[in-house]
Amino acid sequence: MRRLEVLLCAGTACLSSGSRAVRQALIEALSAHGLTQEVRVVETGCMGPCELGPVLLVYPEGTFYVRVKPEDAEEIVVEHFLKGRPVRRLLWAGEAPPLKELDFFARQKKVVLANCGMIDPEEIDEYIAVGGYEGLIRALERSPEEVIEEVKRAGLRGRGGAGFPTGVKWELVRKAPGAEKFVVCNADEGDPGAFMDRAILEGDPHAVLEGMAIAAYAVGARQGYIYVRAEYPLAIQRLERAISQARSYGLLGGEVLETGFSFDIELRMGAGAFVCGEETALIASIEGRRGEPRPRPPYPAQAGLWGKPTLINNVETLANVRHILLQGADWFSSLGTGTSKGTKVFALAGQVRNTGLVEVPMGITLRELIMEVGGGVPEGRRFKAVQIGGPSGGCLPEELLDVPVDYESLRQHGAIMGSGGVIVLDDSACMVNVAKFFLEFTADESCGKCTPCRVGTQMMLGLLSRITSGQGTEQDLDRLEELAELVGSASLCGLGQTAPNPVLSTLRYFRDEYLAHIHERACPAGVCTALIHYRIDPEACRACDLCRRACPSGAIEGVPGKPPYLIHHRLCIRCGACQAACPFGAVHKLPGRKE
Amino acid sequence: MIHLEIDGREVTARPGQTILEVAEEAGVRIPTLCYLSGLSPRGSCRICLVEVANWNGKLVPACATPVQEGMRVVATSPRLTELRRRVLELLFAERNHICAICVSNGHCELQDLACELGLEAVRVPYRFPGLTLDASHGKFVYDPNRCVLCGRCVRACSEVEGAMTWGFSGRGIHTTVEPDLGGPWGSSETCTECGKCVQACPVGALVERGKATAEQEKEPQLLAQITERRPRA
Numbered sequence: 117m118r119r120l121e122v123l124l125c126a127g128t129a130c131l132s133s134g135s136r137a138v139r140q141a142l143i144e145a146l147s148a149h150g151l152t153q154e155v156r157v158v159e160t161g162c163m164g165p166c167e168l169g170p171v172l173l174v175y176p177e178g179t180f181y182v183r184v185k186p187e188d189a190e191e192i193v194v195e196h197f198l199k200g201r202p203v204r205r206l207l208w209a210g211e212a213p214p215l216k217e218l219d220f221f222a223r224q225k226k227v228v229l230a231n232c233g234m235i236d237p238e239e240i241d242e243y244i245a246v247g248g249y250e251g252l253i254r255a256l257e258r259s260p261e262e263v264i265e266e267v268k269r270a271g272l273r274g275r276g277g278a279g280f281p282t283g284v285k286w287e288l289v290r291k292a293p294g295a296e297k298f299v300v301c302n303a304d305e306g307d308p309g310a311f312m313d314r315a316i317l318e319g320d321p322h323a324v325l326e327g328m329a330i331a332a333y334a335v336g337a338r339q340g341y342i343y344v345r346a347e348y349p350l351a352i353q354r355l356e357r358a359i360s361q362a363r364s365y366g367l368l369g370g371e372v373l374e375t376g377f378s379f380d381i382e383l384r385m386g387a388g389a390f391v392c393g394e395e396t397a398l399i400a401s402i403e404g405r406r407g408e409p410r411p412r413p414p415y416p417a418q419a420g421l422w423g424k425p426t427l428i429n430n431v432e433t434l435a436n437v438r439h440i441l442l443q444g445a446d447w448f449s450s451l452g453t454g455t456s457k458g459t460k461v462f463a464l465a466g467q468v469r470n471t472g473l474v475e476v477p478m479g480i481t482l483r484e485l486i487m488e489v490g491g492g493v494p495e496g497r498r499f500k501a502v503q504i505g506g507p508s509g510g511c512l513p514e515e516l517l518d519v520p521v522d523y524e525s526l527r528q529h530g531a532i533m534g535s536g537g538v539i540v541l542d543d544s545a546c547m548v549n550v551a552k553f554f555l556e557f558t559a560d561e562s563c564g565k566c567t568p569c570r571v572g573t574q575m576m577l578g579l580l581s582r583i584t585s586g587q588g589t590e591q592d593l594d595r596l597e598e599l600a601e602l603v604g605s606a607s608l609c610g611l612g613q614t615a616p617n618p619v620l621s622t623l624r625y626f627r628d629e630y631l632a633h634i635h636e637r638a639c640p641a642g643v644c645t646a647l648i649h650y651r652i653d654p655e656a657c658r659a660c661d662l663c664r665r666a667c668p669s670g671a672i673e674g675v676p677g678k679p680p681y682l683i684h685h686r687l688c689i690r691c692g693a694c695q696a697a698c699p700f701g702a703v704h705k706l707p708g709r710k711e
Numbered sequence: 712m713i714h715l716e717i718d719g720r721e722v723t724a725r726p727g728q729t730i731l732e733v734a735e736e737a738g739v740r741i742p743t744l745c746y747l748s749g750l751s752p753r754g755s756c757r758i759c760l761v762e763v764a765n766w767n768g769k770l771v772p773a774c775a776t777p778v779q780e781g782m783r784v785v786a787t788s789p790r791l792t793e794l795r796r797r798v799l800e801l802l803f804a805e806r807n808h809i810c811a812i813c814v815s816n817g818h819c820e821l822q823d824l825a826c827e828l829g830l831e832a833v834r835v836p837y838r839f840p841g842l843t844l845d846a847s848h849g850k851f852v853y854d855p856n857r858c859v860l861c862g863r864c865v866r867a868c869s870e871v872e873g874a875m876t877w878g879f880s881g882r883g884i885h886t887t888v889e890p891d892l893g894g895p896w897g898s899s900e901t902c903t904e905c906g907k908c909v910q911a912c913p914v915g916a917l918v919e920r921g922k923a924t925a926e927q928e929k930e931p932q933l934l935a936q937i938t939e940r941r942p943r944a
């Protein structure tokens with residue numbers, strides 16, 4: 117008889133930290149102890165705390181093991197499964213179950229990620245066992261208009277960035293004239309560091325297929341496409357498997373569930389450019405043209421794929437849909453705030469203890485998200501800012517940590533929900549440099565079609581480089597603001613329109629840092645190498661000569677045994693090799709340029 | 712019939728017309744660059760941006776935006792002139808536009824726009840990219856340093872001539888227009904030497920061989936004359 121289930125994360129992060137080898141070792145240990153019939157090992161999608169991988173969860177009691185190695189398998193099987201004593205040293209933070217009470221999980225509200233890490237994404241039966249495809253059945257029992265009304269009432273908004281009301285978009289496609297219509301799932305996920313959509317596709321692919329089928333029924337489409345990045349091989353493999361299983365169960369294809377409704381799905385691989393996630397560029401790419409956005413209107417809802425009315429929704433948006441049909445619009449809209457309903461998946465990264473994937477109710481404050489779910493910044497550092505919304509999001513300071521995470525509040529303060537990237541920055545970050553870093557990304561990913569984004573972002577970068585290299589003037593700040601205004605308002609697509617956000621938000625909240633670079637020729641965080649200097653503390657220097665030997669530019673002068681040593685600022689390239697070499701901590705990095 | 716407002720005037724339009732077409736009929740001038748009558752609109756240069764007052768002041772390219780019932784379009788305003796001037800400034804700074812030594816001096820749409828919009832000085836730094844001139848073709852010369860990436864040559868070549876010689880390559884600031892996915896133009900197997908791209912080019916990037924400074928005049932209206940005579944599909 118089945119006694120226990122071992123859910124082993126097989127998300128991309130855990131696979132690369134070795135979860136396959138752990139699985140093999142567990143299976144061998146189980147069979148060596150004759151437990152094969154009693155304990156089942158299931159490979160699941162991403163569970164969230166990726167930097168602790170490989171992770172595994174033992175059901176039903178919910179013991180959560182982290183950083184498991186193949187060598188640990190024997191101990192887990194003998195101590196835990198045979199003797200009932202969980203292996204303490206592998207528990208997260210040494211804490212015993214149950215899992216729900218761990219801070220990281222307690223504050224979360226898993227809706228779209230509920231199945232990720234709980235079911236085997238390669239088995240449609242497991243999905244069906246937890247209510248899978250019941251949302252579709254409920255939808256097919258109603259009229260398309262009623263389905264649209266339910267989604268509208270739920271208040272679901274697009275999770276791909278812009279936050280457009282999903283039900284309204286469905287209605288536009290439904291009402292658009294034309295016999296042939298399409299549903300496209302946007303699984304391009306190009307934000308660097310983002311992997312919420314990948315986790316859903318890998319961990320619960322049927323939820324996306326079910327969402328697409330419901331959408332297709334509502335808008336009147338017979339064909340769907342999933343535009344998925346070619347860099348997501350595991351997601352592609354699981355989607356392909358899920359599609360073929362759904363077809364063989366009569367859940368996709370002609371006559372879905374023996375109703376008059378037919379709908380099928382094909383995959384299309386994305387070539388990788390960030391801009392291809394923009395809906396009109398995505399359409400061009402599927403049609404085999406250069407992946408370039410075009411002006412809207414007309415919107416894809418009116419003229420999309422091959423000129424036909426096309427519904428484009430994000431992976432996470434679609435994965436929410438079945439829950440609305442199953443549990444009702446009232447339940448869904450009870451989560452979240454007045455204008456932002458439901459939950460949002462975020463990828464926590466940067467200087468925060470718990471990095472990884474989290475799902476929280478809309479309206480949670482940034483403080484709760486970062487300090488409680490994320491566990492705060494690591495020991496010894498101070499929180500400085502959070503960059504939210506991906507490369508074109510904004511940087512918000514500590515004073516704004518009580519801002520609720522919803523579309524309007526974030527926008528009002530100069531950030532965006534984006535697709536859910538959250539990067540926590542501590543006091544070691546230079547905000548001018550941070551702005552430059554993100555702008556470099558967007559400038560590089562600009563498709564080059566429209567003038568403001570193509571040329572304007574380069575001009576902005578030039579100004580930022582002047583500032584970080586100590587040549588900036590206050591006039592440059594005015595120019596920077598003027599250009600940001602122009603690029604943001606005159607660009608053709610969302611890429612250019614949002615590209616200035618990191619610059620504008622840092623100018624708004626961290627202007628003093630820009631001014632320090634300009635007036636004092638100093639980088640307060642000590643990041644911009646042109647605006648720092650190193651100094652050897654004469655009291656602490658023991659004249660060991662190690663720094664002089666480490667210096668690649670011959671900038672240090674001194675005689676062994678005769679302190680102090682000196683740095684010639686003119687020769688110094690500020691590489692920090694001396695500081696790293698000094699065993700006595702006598703070399704200090706200080707803000708400000710010294711000639 | 713569609714009813715809309717342009718610069719406070721009530722106008723009527725046929726479905727499918729663009730803001731630019733309707734404005735032209737109504738005698739409202741909207742400057743353009745990447746637009747060329749007879750070719751599909753691209754909406755990329757952003758010179759023809761207009762404001763739609765009842766869409767939250769959204770800026771849309773007049774050349775590529777179909778009119779809609781009840782639209783209130785602002786096509787002329789100090790803000791729009793300033794915006795167009797700033798966009799034009801970026802185009803001037805992007806490549807080398809030194810009118811005094813250009814064969815198109817005096818017959819250049821970029822130059823005309825600078826006069827019309829009152830662009831007196833370029834305040835952003837010139838980039839001077841130093842791209843390679845392609846003089847390999849027997850009849851024409853391509854100087855990418857003077858290109859404004861409007862794509863009129865690309866569309867003239869594919870939509871009117873059907874040769875598809877010209878195309879975009881690279882992305883962002885590295886975007887260029889190239890014959891046969893990378894020159895030289897002289898060894899192109901698709902070019903029919905029709906010269907439509909040269910006529911379509913608004914600046915001195917595509918010119919006839921042997922023209923001296925200020926000698927190159929063009930007839931971009933040729934493209935529309937050709938397409939208008941074609942039977943409609």
Ligand SMILES: Cc1cc2nc3c(=O)[nH]c(=O)nc-3n(C[C@H](O)[C@H](O)[C@H](O)COP(=O)(O)O)c2cc1C
Nearest residue numbers: 274275276302305306393394395429430433610611
């Ligand atoms: C530069 C750029 C990149 C985008 N990338 C994505 C993406 O990777 N995934 C996505 O779902 N939406 C992306 N979008 C948003 C899409 O254009 C579109 O709004 C979205 O897919 C609509 O789905 P939703 O309403 O469900 O959010 C991007 C937009 C821009 C401007």
Ligand code: SF4
Nearest residue numbers: 563565566569609612
């Ligand atoms: S805003 Fe940037 S990415 Fe978008 S069309 Fe313009 S150049 Fe291309």
